[in-house]
Amino acid sequence: MAGSASQADVADAVKDADLVIEAVSxxxxxxxxxxxxxxxxxxxKTIFTTNTSSLLPSLMADATGRPDRFLALHYANPVYLRNLAEVMSTDQTDPNAYQQVVTFAEENGLEPIPVKKEQPVTSQTRFSSPRWAQRSRCTPTGSQTYRRSTRRPEFRAQRLSAPSRSSTWSA
Structure with missing residues (x-):
């Protein structure tokens, strides 16, 4: 990717960054x-994004000193098979920063899934897991995004049957 950098020194890596995408453990x-x-x-000018799949972005946003420029940008796995990118804001995320990340995803050939209310897990997890799919009350818009980006004729949550004893949910 043109303009991307891999550096061992954090300060040197971000000295002129427009966007930082973190993907540590x-x-x-x-x-x-x-x-x-x-x-x-x-x-x-830098916008900060986390690739977290299980932590709320708001738990990290203040550590940057600029929580209004912080949000999640989570790539679906494997990214070479699915061109999904979930874009999740916090209550403090500036709408302009959010839109810039959506545009970045689109310009890089990804299908952005806009999430404007923080969730404890990604849409990919909710959509691919029967337990989460049933809880999430998936919308037609979400399912069409999933179908377009994965090139699958049907959305996994649409194939689910009612919960059985073997699919009980734990809190």
Whole structure:
């Protein structure tokens, strides 16, 4: 990808970054520590995104010092088979920063799934797991996005039957 960089030194890697996408382990302490370093070194123009699949972006946003420029950009796995990118804002995310990330996803050939209310797991997890799909009350718009991006004729949640004893939900 043109314009992307891989650096060992955080400050050098983000010194002129428009967008930073973090994809470290799902460890909140590790993520917050990294975001504090990135936030201190990145220019004011930088938008910060996390690729988390299980943590709320708002748990990390303040570590950057600029929570209004922080949101989640989660790529579906495997990205080479699915061109989905979930874009999830926090209550503090600036709408302009959110739209810039949606545009970035589109310009990179991804089908953005806009999520304007934080969720504890990604749409991909909710849509692919019967337990989450039944809880999420999937919308037609979401299912059409899923069909377009995965080139599948039907949305997995549409094939589900009523819960059975073997598919009980745990809280």
């Amino acid at each position: 799902e460890n909140l302490v590790l993520k917050r520590d990294l975001w504090a370093k990135v936030g201190a070194a990145a220019p004011e």
